[in-house]
Amino acid sequence: MRVNDRLAAKLADLGVEVQHEVSLATRTSLEIGGTTDELILRRYDRIAEVMSLLANENIAWRFLGGGTNVLIGDGELSWVALHLASSRDGMRVEGNAAYIEAAADLGGAVTFCAKRDLGGMEGLIGVPGSVGGALRMNAGAYGTQIGPHVREVQLYRAANGTIETLRGAEIRFDYRHTSFAPNDVMLHVKLELPSKPYKEILAGIRVCNEKRRASQPLNQRSAGCIFKNPPGGSAGRMIDELGLKGFRVGGAAVSDRHANFFVNAGDATCADMLGLIGAVRGRVRDAFGVELENEVIVWQN
Ligand code: EPU
Numbered sequence: 001m002r003v004n005d006r007l008a009a010k011l012a013d014l015g016v017e018v019q020h021e022v023s024l025a026t027r028t029s030l031e032i033g034g035t036t037d038e039l040i041l042r043r044y045d046r047i048a049e050v051m052s053l054l055a056n057e058n059i060a061w062r063f064l065g066g067g068t069n070v071l072i073g074d075g076e077l078s079w080v081a082l083h084l085a086s087s088r089d090g091m092r093v094e095g096n097a098a099y100i101e102a103a104a105d106l107g108g109a110v111t112f113c114a115k116r117d118l119g120g121m122e123g124l125i126g127v128p129g130s131v132g133g134a135l136r137m138n139a140g141a142y143g144t145q146i147g148p149h150v151r152e153v154q155l156y157r158a159a160n161g162t163i164e165t166l167r168g169a170e171i172r173f174d175y176r177h178t179s180f181a182p183n184d185v186m187l188h189v190k191l192e193l194p195s196k197p198y199k200e201i202l203a204g205i206r207v208c209n210e211k212r213r214a215s216q217p218l219n220q221r222s223a224g225c226i227f228k229n230p231p232g233g234s235a236g237r238m239i240d241e242l243g244l245k246g247f248r249v250g251g252a253a254v255s256d257r258h259a260n261f262f263v264n265a266g267d268a269t270c271a272d273m274l275g276l277i278g279a280v281r282g283r284v285r286d287a288f289g290v291e292l293e294n295e296v297i298v299w300q301n
Pocket of ligand 1: 140141142143215223224225226227228229234235236237240257258259260295
């Protein structure tokens with residue numbers, strides 16, 4: 001999908017930088033993804049005008065945050081990738097409230113709050129991605145989820161074409177799922193966090209980091225866990241029990257370290273990864289009668 005020069009000039013007036021023909025493999029932790037134009041939004045307050053310009057030109061879009069939980073199709077993509085630029089003053093703390101922009105790095109936000117003696121998010125330290133992505137997916141690890149800390153979310157609601165603020169109680173945060181619409185764009189969040197001395201938070205962070213290092217393939221290209229855990233079960237354990245660690249389709253492989261992490265072990269394509277996901281899902285279905293649901297978000301044409 002290409003943005004023409006006339007539209008790029010109008011977008012520039014709204015603080016949008018257009019990068020042509022970007023390989024989204026360079027924007028995702030899996031290093032998989034086809035090519036499209038990327039629009040970097042520097043002014044959150046002009047987002048409604050940007051979206052209305054794109055709608056008038058019939059340009060489809062997807063909002064890409066940290067790119068750490070997404071599998072993007074191969075080849076020329078039929079939509080443009082939108083990305084919020086992060087600003088230098090995107091985080092601030094007032095009492096027990098933390099105000100954080102969606103483009104901020106999640107780990108950076110956890111550390112920022114910790115240094116100001118606000119804890120409760122220790123488990124999220126090693127979850128890669130943006131705060132916006134964490135909100136959308138209700139990211140969680142080691143007993144912590146972001147949802148319970150959310151007091152307000154400011155978002156762009158594509159359905160209404162407006163920027164709105166939702167109170168935490170108006171949002172449903174479930175296991176790796178939220179009540180946000182797929183085309184809602186997270187802009188800012190207000191979190192309420194418990195006071196805790198930095199040293200204590202740091203000790204909790206260290207424990208989580210060690211657990212993660214011991215069980216997850218952190219130095220390989222992945223999107224974290226591929227499947228959600230089924231109720232009461234563990235996708236990783238089931239795949240492991242089937243002896244599928246190291247199983248490959250093209251350049252995509254089940255990690256040797258954690259069986260619910262699928263890694264780009266060479267020049268994996270989206271087709272390879274989808275092939276691997278389908279094959280493993282089938283094996284788990286046959287052996288355990290369980291239909292595994294994707295945790296990774298798949299964006300094709
Ligand atoms: N297990 C195996 N073999 C494996 C992997 C795991 O036998 O290859 C066993 C473990 O020994 C353990 C059980 O399965 O008894 C659960 O494994 P683990 O503790 O690694 O947790 P998980 O359920 O696989 C979940 C989240 C992770 C999160 C960790 C830590 C999901 C789908 N995954 O993994 O989140 O980091 O707990 O809290 O909910 C993600 O969301 O992308 C993600 C990685």
